[in-house]
Amino acid sequence: MNGVFSKRARYARTAVRTAAALVAAIALAGLAACQLPVHDPGGSLEVNVGSIGTQSLLPDLDMDVDSYVVSGTGPNDASSERTTTGSTIVVEELTTGPWTIDVVGYNLDGVDVASGSGETDISAGETSQLTVAVRPYEGAGTLSVSVTWPDADVSDPSIAAELVSSDGESVNLPFTISGAGQATYESADTAAGYYTLSVQVLDAGTAVAGAAEATRVAAGATTSGTIEFSSVNPPTGDTDHHD
Structure with missing residues (x-):
């Protein structure tokens, strides 16, 4: 087509990708609160993060996610926060019970451009799995x-x-x-x-x-x-x- 976009070359590295092109397996962990019984071995969580690809006419903000900050809050004020660029992070002894997981995606400039969240239950001695879809901010x-x-x-x-x-x-x-x-x-x-x-x-x-x-x-x-x-x-x- 003769439609030529003057900024397309600038965003060549943000070519269209499938929604499953970037998947990071992340295991979250937090320190058990002092009320946690000593016999509770805790559990672990694997979070799969999926991002959405970009299109051909793009914003002047780099929408490619370079890193994810994955944070979680659980029972007895337990919490955890980890950063990943797509590698696998495994941390054991996550407090058992319900957890809320928040994922924020940052571009190379450190600007947050997308987010997602989910909820899951952690069981002692088991690895729970949660898929979080990371989407651009509304507005x-x-x-x-x-x-x-x-x-x-x-x-x-x-x-x-x-x-x-x-x-x-x-x-x-x-x-x-x-x-x-x-x-x-x-x-x-x-x-x-x-x-x-x-x-x-x-x-x-x-x-x-x-x-x-x-x-x-x-x-x-x-x-x-x-x-x-x-x-x-x-x-x-x-x-x-x-x-």
């Missing part, structure tokens, strides 16, 4: 997109654009013609999440070029890019979805 981010095309080839330009969320909800984006062969859209109130952005260039109401991109918006960050059409179909021709 609003900024989406800023520019579209360009050969000005001489489009006499009466307009833009038809739609943003479709991962759950199928769609909203039309009102682009503004901002110059010769250029249109822009920006909103600081776009809900964080994963989307498909579809854009068409129209000439007197007829589509002459189009593109679609997977897009990710992060809370408190700006997702921006430029879709460049180096050529368009004449209004009398078929719509060309540039690749």
Whole structure:
């Protein structure tokens, strides 16, 4: 497609991955409270952390998780906190009983970008297992997109654009013609999440070029890019979805 995003190279290392691409097996442990009976050998917990991959139009915040901080609280004020970059950490003698587990994901800059939590019961002499899905924070981010095309080839330009969320909800984006062969859209109130952005260039109401991109918006960050059409179909021709 001729849609070229100016920041894509910057985020090449955040290419799309499957949700199971990063799994860290983590065993948590905490010091038993003083009330813990001496005959209780305690138990252990294995936490599987799953992260969500990024998309092609990305926020200016690095959303790749570099490390996880896994913390837990249990009976009698027992607690534990461990950091992992994907290796296995095993600690024994976790206080038996119900535990609440919180996982926070940090990028290379030490900024927390995702979190998840879960609950489980620890049994003496056994290893419990808990899967925690780590997801980006909810909230609003900024989406800023520019579209360009050969000005001489489009006499009466307009833009038809739609943003479709991962759950199928769609909203039309009102682009503004901002110059010769250029249109822009920006909103600081776009809900964080994963989307498909579809854009068409129209000439007197007829589509002459189009593109679609997977897009990710992060809370408190700006997702921006430029879709460049180096050529368009004449209004009398078929719509060309540039690749």
